[in-house]
Amino acid sequence: MNDIALSISPPQNASTSLLYGELLDRLQNRKALIGVIGLGYVGLPLALTFAEADVRVLGFDNDTEKPAAIREGRTYLKQYSPERIAACVRAGNFEATSDMARLEEPDVIVICVPTPLTRHLEPDLSFVTRTTEGIALRLRRGQLIILESTTYPGTTTEVVKPLLERTGLVCGQDFFLAYSPEREDPGNQTHTTSSIPKVVGADDDNSRKLACVLYESYGGVTVSVVSSATAEAVKITENIFRAINIALVNELKVVYAKMGINIWEVIEAAKTKPFGYMPFYPGPGLGGHCIPIDPFYLTWKAREFELSTRFIELAGQINTSMPDHVIDVLSHALDERYRRGLNGSRILVMGLAYKKNVDDLRESPSLRLIEKLEARGARADYFDPFIPRIPTTREHATLTGRESIEWEISLVTAYDAILISTDHDGIDYAEVARSAPLVIDTRNACARSGADMSRVVLA
Numbered sequence: 060m061n062d063i064a065l066s067i068s069p070p071q072n073a074s075t076s077l078l079y080g081e082l083l084d085r086l087q088n089r090k091a092l093i094g095v096i097g098l099g100y101v102g103l104p105l106a107l108t109f110a111e112a113d114v115r116v117l118g119f120d121n122d123t124e125k126p127a128a129i130r131e132g133r134t135y136l137k138q139y140s141p142e143r144i145a146a147c148v149r150a151g152n153f154e155a156t157s158d159m160a161r162l163e164e165p166d167v168i169v170i171c172v173p174t175p176l177t178r179h180l181e182p183d184l185s186f187v188t189r190t191t192e193g194i195a196l197r198l199r200r201g202q203l204i205i206l207e208s209t210t211y212p213g214t215t216t217e218v219v220k221p222l223l224e225r226t227g228l229v230c231g232q233d234f235f236l237a238y239s240p241e242r243e244d245p246g247n248q249t250h251t252t253s254s255i256p257k258v259v260g261a262d263d264d265n266s267r268k269l270a271c272v273l274y275e276s277y278g279g280v281t282v283s284v285v286s287s288a289t290a291e292a293v294k295i296t297e298n299i300f301r302a303i304n305i306a307l308v309n310e311l312k313v314v315y316a317k318m319g320i321n322i323w324e325v326i327e328a329a330k331t332k333p334f335g336y337m338p339f340y341p342g343p344g345l346g347g348h349c350i351p352i353d354p355f356y357l358t359w360k361a362r363e364f365e366l367s368t369r370f371i372e373l374a375g376q377i378n379t380s381m382p383d384h385v386i387d388v389l390s391h392a393l394d395e396r397y398r399r400g401l402n403g404s405r406i407l408v409m410g411l412a413y414k415k416n417v418d419d420l421r422e423s424p425s426l427r428l429i430e431k432l433e434a435r436g437a438r439a440d441y442f443d444p445f446i447p448r449i450p451t452t453r454e455h456a457t458l459t460g461r462e463s464i465e466w467e468i469s470l471v472t473a474y475d476a477i478l479i480s481t482d483h484d485g486i487d488y489a490e491v492a493r494s495a496p497l498v499i500d501t502r503n504a505c506a507r508s509g510a511d512m513s514r515v516v517l518a
Contacts, residue, residue: 072232074232075231075232075233075265078200078201078233079235079265079269081201082166082167082201082202082203082235082269083268083269083272085166086166086167086269086272086273086276087272087276089112089113089114089276091114091115091165091166091167091273092115092116092117092164092165092166092167093106093109093114093115093116093117093165093166093167093169093273094116094117094118094119094162094164094165094167094168094169095109095116095117095118095119095168095169095171096118096119096120096162096168096169096170096171096172096190096194097119097120097170097171097172097173097190097208098118098119098120098122098125098126098129098155098171099120099125099136099171099173100136100243100245100348100419101171101207101208101241101243102118102120102169102171103118103136103139104139104243104251104252105169105171105207105241105252106118106147106153107139107143107144107147107153107252108251108252108253108277109152109276109277110147110150110152110153111143111146111147111152111277112253112276112277112278113150113152114152114276114277115151115152115153116147116152116153116154117154117155117156117161117164117165118153118154118155118156119155119156119157119158119159119161119162120155120157121157122157123157125155126155126156126157128144129144129148129153129154129155130148130154130155132144132145132148132149136418137417137418137445138245138246138417138418159193159196159197160197162193162194162196162197163197163198163199165202166201166202166203167202167203167204167205167269167273168194168202168203168204168205169205169207170187170190170191170194170204170205170206170207170208170219171207171208171241172186172187172190172208173186173208173348174186174187174208174209174210174352174356175348175352175453176352176355180355180358180359181355181359182210182211182355182356182359182360184210184214184218186208187206187208187210187214187218187219188218188222191218191219191222191223192222194223195222195223195225195226198223198226198228198234199234200228200233200234201233201234202234202235203234203235203236203237203266203269203270203273204219204223204234204235204236204237205236205237205238205239205270205273206219206237206238206239206287207238207239207240207241208241209240209241209294209295209298209348209349209352209353209356210291210356211291211295211356211357211359211360212288212289212291212292212295212357212360213288213291213360214238214291215236215237215238215262215287215288215291216262216286216287216288219236220236223236230262230263230266231262231263231265231266235261235263235265235266235269235270236261236262236266236287237259237260237261237266237267237269237270237287237290238259238260238261238287238290238291239257239258239259239260239270239274239290240258240290240291240293240294241294242255242256242257242258242294242297245347245414245417245419246414246415246416246417246419253277253278253279254279255279256279256280256281256282257271257274257279257280257281257282258281258282258284258290258293258294259271259274259281259282259283259284259290260283260284260285260286260287260288260289260290260291260293261286261287262286262287267283271283294353295353295354295356295357298349298350298353298354299353299354299357299371299374301339301350302345302350302351302353302354302371302374302375302378303370303371303374304337304339305339305340305341305342305345305350305374305378306373306374306375306377306378307339307374308322308326308339308340308341309341309342309377309378309381310377311325311341312341313384316517321517322341322517323340323503323506323517326338326339326340340503341381341501342381342424342501342502343381343382343385343424343425343428343480343501343502343518344378344379344381344382344385344424344427344428345378345379345381345413345422345424346412346413346414346420346421346422346423346424346425347413347414347419347421347422348421348422351375351378351379351422352422354368354371354374354375355371355375357371358371358372358375381424382424382427382428382431383431384518385428385478385480385499385501385518386401386428386431386432386435388499388516388518389401389406389432389476389478389499389516389518390435392476392497392499392516393475393476393497396496396497397475400435401432401435401436401437402435402436402437403436403437403438404436404437404438404475404476405437405438405440405473405474405475406432406437406438406439406440406474406475406476406477406478407439407440407441407442407464407470407471407474407476407477407478408425408428408429408432408439408440408441408442408478408480409441409442409443409477409478409479409480409481409486409491410425410441410442410443410479410480410481410482410483411423411425411426411441411443411445411446411449411463411480411481412425412443412445412446412481412483413425413481414481415481415482415483415484415502416445416483416484417445418445418446420446420449420450420452423481424480425441425443425480425481426449426452426454426455426458427455428478428480429441429458429461430455430457430458440464440474441461441463441464442463442464442466443463443481443483444463444466444483444485445483446463447462447463448460448461448462448463449461449462466486468487468490468491468494469494471491471494471495472494472495472496474495474496475496475497476495476496476497476498476499477491477495477497477498477499478498478499478501479491479498479499479500479501479502479504479505480501480502481502482502482503482504486504487508488500488504488505488507488508488510489505489508489509489510489511491505491510492505492508492510492511492512492514492515493510493511495514496514497514497516498514498515498516499515499516499518500515500516500517500518501517501518503517
């Protein structure tokens with residue numbers, strides 16, 4: 060754990076010292092019960108990581124199917140095997156429930172719930188506030204509450220803390236509160252929950268120390284920062300960094316294409332420089348729960364200080380315009396090949412997930428692409444081995460229930476164009492390029508497979 064120079068803790072009384080000492084002892088001896096609220100792409104891997112380190116976990120989720128699956132040793136996220144879940148359950152280290160009355164049982168409660176945007180690109184903290192209100196109903200002295208959901212700087216102090224203190228208990232004295240941003244990268248086999256350093260921030264020394272000891276209990280490395288707001292700013296900064304750099308290469312892609320220059324070749328050559336350059340790659344738009352959303356949390360918060368975030372907002376505009384750019388490239392290519400546009404054309408969208416080799420379609424540009432294709436009169440099907448059926452989503456309800464086609468290479472000839480939106484492994488893209496009449500490739504998948512590019516258009 061990194062030391063920090065500045066301490067902003069209030070004086071401790073004997074009662075606080077006792078509560079702190081008891082919880083510290085339980086954490087250090089792995090006797091504490093850890094509650095994880097939200098068993099999705101963040102909460103499930105965190106719960107499994109604790110359980111595999113012989114730390115007892117009680118998981119909570121309002122979706123009753125998830126606790127039921129865990130109890131039965133089944134998986135609902137493909138990257139986490141049923142064997143892994145079943146092993147943790149058999150060892151007695153992982154239990155799951157939808158009964159929020161049991162929130163009084165854990166010594167530590169970690170909040171891993173969604174933080175989406177409203178239609179007006181403003182923070183939607185309803186999941187965080189409802190969860191915190193549920194915790195407050197059962198909050199007891201000596202508990203540690205940690206928010207992991209990505210949000211704007213100040214949320215822990217300005218939103219979570221007041222809701223918990225309505226109980227009459229005082230933060231830093233009767234209970235402890237910290238923020239530690241999730242840093243999950245679904246599908247990444249190299250950097251996992253246990254190996255990614257955990258940034259920890261709190262507004263008092265006891266809370267910060269307890270949170271660090273918690274994450275160190277599974278062998279994790281912790282990085283302390285002076286406040287919860289600083290830790291919140293760390294996560295926002297990480298995601299803004301990515302969003303802006305992706306926007307840059309997306310803009311360069313469009314400019315270079317007009318000049319007859321291949322952006323992918325430019326990036327491959329540029330990244331041979333051993334310093335001063337980091338490769339980012341263009342695509343059909345941003346997906347996932349973090350990068351398309353989190354920058355707007357800071358944009359919204361900055362208005363409170365009468366500041367504008369022009370750089371961030373410009374990046375957002377560029378990235379959100381990419382699906383329209385892809386549709387324009389496809390329409391132009393169809394016009395050149397068939398002397399007709401999208402109206403009446405049959406298009407197969409390859410890949411529905413927001414990134415390859417995962418079953419996560421949160422904010423996926425593929426969903427927008429399908430809707431835009433059909434708005435232009437095209438008939439759109441999709442293929443994704445990870446998502447056989449489109450579940451209900453907040454923004455794309457009309458696509459609910461659509462099913463992936465069964466993959467056969469011979470089927471591609473039935474479509475006027477194949478649109479590669481997500482480049483899952485295990486697909487012979489060279490064969491796709493050889494068999495399809497036209498391929499629109501947003502991921503450079505065909506070139507990487509050594510395909511004949513004569514019928515491939517990059518977008």
